Amino acid sequence: MNPTEPAVSAVGLRKSYGDKTVLDGIDLSIPQGTVFALLGPNGAGKTTTVQILSTLIPADGGRAQLAGHDLESDADGVRAAIGVTGQFSAVDNLLTAEENLILMADLHHLGRREGRRRAAELLHRFDLAEAARKPASTFSGGMRRKLDLAMTLVGDPRIIFLDEPTTGLDPRSRRTMWEIIRSLVDDKGVTVFLTTQYLEEADQLADRIAVLDHGVLVAEGTADELKRRVPGGYVRLRFSSPRDLDSAAGLFGTIAKRDPEALTLDIPGDGTIPTLRAVLDVLDAVSVRAEGLTVHTPDLDDVFLALTGGPGAHPAPFLTTDTTPDMTPDTTPVTNLQESAR
Template sequence: MTPLAISANGPRESYGDKLVLDGLGLEVAEGTVFALLGPNGAGKTTAVQILSTLIRADAGEMRVAGHDLAREPDSARHAIGVTGQFSAVDGLLSGRENLHLMADLRHLGRAEGRRRTTELLEQFDLADAAEKMASTCSGGMRRRLDLAMTLVGDPRVIFLDEPTTGLDPRSHRTMWEIIRRLVADHGVTIFLTTQYLEEADQLADRIAVLDHGRLVAEGTAEELKRLIPGGHVRLGFADADTFEVAVRALSRTLDDMPRDDDALTLQVPSDGRVRSLRALLDLLDAESIEAGEPSVLTPDLDNVFLALTGQPRTAVDPPADHPVDPLTEKAVAR
């Protein structure tokens, strides 16, 4: 069994009379990408803040990289990297200076810090940002630098809170490729929050949907897509006679089967599983019915998201840059 990088059992968190997280329960295997989806105010940022030890939960048990967050927060922090919604890059420093600063904060020796900086500048294709002020770099380059700074301490678990917000499509793809390489080449675990459903579909091994502080679904992208109706197999036929024979044959077992008499196509309800498709093709074969190449269409994550969360309410997550009371480790009002 793959060891767990993150486990959370029942964390709860409130801000005033607003319950933001209500008994979150999840497990994330090492060396995987886990995506947490949810509308604004669902509690995604709060979940990241708790699991990355930035704030302490009101209740619940959490472990990250094998460390209990209540008893061993400092040990957990050594294994954690965090890239928040807003860049931590200092715009008045060059890319190299930003990385040197992070190396100093991580207490790396001078030689090790310089070596790690050079390595990350190359890994993230940041040669152009190395010697110029970060404020003059593009948004995509600053975001790559932000992630590179997170990796200075060689964390085993990385929290990415909406890392591609505001990036153009090309920068999106670049960031996705970086995330894939981190997992494939370095075996890190990525905990990703995002509102870009394609991002979760492309990157995540498992996806959880958070709504009003509660997990409402969890699974692979394909498992989530099968949670809601609407999937079907589209069959096309060469002539009207074959089309009518197919309609009669399939109507014996199927009641709802939309048909297009002009295009000679049928939409056969299906959950998209191989077994279901095989059963359909076997039925056609038994009736000696020739059909064109079937098209399997299932709901996408947009459909899943809307079906599971409905209309989002007013956000109750605190802003990502909300100050934290050093005594209570709780977000406080300005």
């Protein structure tokens, strides 16, 4: 595979069931050696996307390449290059951890010696060596998911699809899985295509994130880029007296939220240095001093809710140095905060 080519590329993927459109022409380009997270509410089309790209079901339209292999004309090449860990464990409860891995080695047509070597290596990597001879039915949820992922790796795939891999795990087991997934990318150069409903998981792991809603990609970027798109952040100013609070509240009008008991004023904003400087300059212009200032930025929950039409899809006005209303020193609104700050 050409190292400059994306690990996964797709153009115009479509899928419908009867009159229900599940995927409505999505495009993807995922660089090699990265974690790509696909977010979306239930029924958005995440699992369908994974099923198409992993050759489990055909697309109705569009084209895709994985590890340099065409999805339609070279499906066998795609299958040889990928591994899939689905929502539901593929572990055989009647077999031990070692036997599960050796079974997968046999399915990949590895020789007896190579299969056992590979099984031993994966048991050690996933901290399952002490449980190697125990039936999988005795494993905790976290151990089962680790074994499930280890089984996916027997064939040494270059691209791994993880469809909600930590669902049902406790916080400690989930973080252990995160460490394993990140090490696969950083140490082995594997590309991970992750679907998840745990937004913290995407924030922690993903190099890039896409949001899918009703079969359409509504946004894509790094976690920070997506957070900056959502007007959920604000600057919180704390004052030493009700008089200073009232004076500041008059400067910023209805876009600001007062808390008379805490003596704080929340001003929606993007948290950038120019915006913070402009806010403070407006206060200085009328000799109002803030005792404290903190910046609160949106998280991926805010992004998810805003972009998929849930509560918070219509946030309050967003203060930036380019677009926010500003106030002159006599507290009368003018058209631009930045002009006033100058």
